[in-house]
Amino acid sequence: MTDSVKAQYEALPYPARDPADEKRRLITGSPSFLPELNHYVFAGRRDFSRPMRVLVAGGGTGDNLIQLAQYLAASGSRHEVVYLDLSAAAREVAEARARMRGLTNTRFVTGSLLDVASLAPGSYDYIDCCGVLHHLPDPAAGLAALKAVLAPGGGMGLMVYGRYGRAGVYPLQDALRQLTPATEAPSERIAVAKALLAELPDGNEFKRNPFVGDHTTGDAGLYDLLLHSQDRAYTVPELHELVNGAGLAISAWIESCRYDPLTYLKDPELRRRASALAPLEQAALAERLSGAMKTHVVYVVAPDRQQVAVAQPAPDLVPWLNGVPPRALADTFAKRGELVVTFHTERFVFAAPPRAPEIAALMDGRRSLSQIAQALGLGWDDFLAAYAPLHRLLTGINKLFLRGI
Numbered sequence: 433m434t435d436s437v438k439a440q441y442e443a444l445p446y447p448a449r450d451p452a453d454e455k456r457r458l459i460t461g462s463p464s465f466l467p468e469l470n471h472y473v474f475a476g477r478r479d480f481s482r483p484m485r486v487l488v489a490g491g492g493t494g495d496n497l498i499q500l501a502q503y504l505a506a507s508g509s510r511h512e513v514v515y516l517d518l519s520a521a522a523r524e525v526a527e528a529r530a531r532m533r534g535l536t537n538t539r540f541v542t543g544s545l546l547d548v549a550s551l552a553p554g555s556y557d558y559i560d561c562c563g564v565l566h567h568l569p570d571p572a573a574g575l576a577a578l579k580a581v582l583a584p585g586g587g588m589g590l591m592v593y594g595r596y597g598r599a600g601v602y603p604l605q606d607a608l609r610q611l612t613p614a615t616e617a618p619s620e621r622i623a624v625a626k627a628l629l630a631e632l633p634d635g636n637e638f639k640r641n642p643f644v645g646d647h648t649t650g651d652a653g654l655y656d657l658l659l660h661s662q663d664r665a666y667t668v669p670e671l672h673e674l675v676n677g678a679g680l681a682i683s684a685w686i687e688s689c690r691y692d693p694l695t696y697l698k699d700p701e702l703r704r705r706a707s708a709l710a711p712l713e714q715a716a717l718a719e720r721l722s723g724a725m726k727t728h729v730v731y732v733v734a735p736d737r738q739q740v741a742v743a744q745p746a747p748d749l750v751p752w753l754n755g756v757p758p759r760a761l762a763d764t765f766a767k768r769g770e771l772v773v774t775f776h777t778e779r780f781v782f783a784a785p786p787r788a789p790e791i792a793a794l795m796d797g798r799r800s801l802s803q804i805a806q807a808l809g810l811g812w813d814d815f816l817a818a819y820a821p822l823h824r825l826l827t828g829i830n831k832l833f834l835r836g837i
């Protein structure tokens with residue numbers, strides 16, 4: 433199976449990227465956006481001027497390699513970001529992107545992550561594995577191989593496909609296997625897939641699924657979504673089981689508001705019943721209600737670090753808003769009394785917590801929480817009571833991270 437996966441990514445490196453684009457933009461995102469992984473793996477307190485060893489396992493054409501190497505290059509010179517992938521063609525693109533940016537903190541290795549201990553030995557403070565485990569014949573073996581090279585106190589950022597958000601993908605993959613066997617050339621298979629997409633009946637589940645769109649991004653995306661030889665998706669409990677089975681624990685589900693059933697429920701009795709469930713059951717319920725989770729992004733750590741890995745409000749920590757000007761956020765809260773957020777076509781409306789405008793206006797990425805409390809004339813306990821709901825809302829939509837320095 434790994435041979436056909438390798439052949440696919442040699443023929444069609446994914447995602448399709450043009451190294452020249454590095455001149456005009458940096459792609460950032462989850463997992464592995466540095467302020468995010470700091471918040472969810474290192475409690476917001478990683479000193480990035482200290483050397484860090486990072487592994488990007490199944491690095492593809494380099495999106496997460498590049499964002500990690502670029503951010504780390506800005507904070508110190510002795511970091512190492514190791515890229516490992518089966519596909520030499522994908523590596524070529526990733527290497528060209530790193531060259532285009534003049535990055536000197538990267539190292540490239542071609543091979544399977546199952547062999548990471550021999551191909552790229554040593555221990556890693558952080559491991560990125562985005563969109564890869566679900567393409568392994570034995571994802572548990574893959575995660576075990578990564579865990580074996582994880583440094584004590586480190587963590588991983590994982591992305592795997594979500595089962596319900598990919599509704600219709602697997603029956604269509606099966607249909608395409610019937611019409612165009614894997615022995616046919618990729619170009620032939622792509623032509624067959626395009627012809628079939630054009631003729632899908634209106635009732636087809638894939639056609640009615642608004643959440644998956646990779647097939648519209650070009651041939652590499654179409655092949656990855658619909659013609660893959662090795663691909664499975666996870667529900668919340670299944671991903672939990674995969675992670676736990678490897679002797680690891682999930683410290684955070686990213687965009688955590690989407691994993692909270694109360695985000696979707698208004699009826700007081702339904703809310704009461706949902707709140708009575710255990711945390712994992714709540715997340716499982718949220719996924720079943722949403723129907724839109726086509727991927728899951730989680731951070732994972734050693735079980736004894738699960739409680740301490742995530743940053744908690746503390747006087748010395750600095751709240752940092754990701755891509756949201758504090759003044760604009762404060763104005764939105766003040767004028768509308770709510771915040772409207774859209775994730776992959778799902779629209780959520782959150783009521784503004786009390787004092788949200790005043791607190792948000794002071795979140796300039798420099799003031800610590802104790803300085804914000806002071807500016808508002810509040811003692812720490814009173815401030816914390818006012819800040820907690822805002823913190824929960826903004827971290828839940830992944831717009832706020834805490835950092836120590």
Ligand SMILES: C[S@@+](CC[C@H](N)C(=O)[O-])C[C@H]1O[C@@H](n2cnc3c(N)ncnc32)[C@H](O)[C@@H]1O
Pocket residue numbers: 434437438441446447489490491492493494495496516517518519522543544545546561562563564567568656
């Ligand atoms: C869907 S792409 C994701 C690439 C990248 N992580 C990203 O998020 O853009 C999957 C990548 O995993 C690589 N891959 C699959 N199985 C692998 C394995 N056993 N060891 C290393 N890389 C693997 C493929 O070659 C491909 O580049």
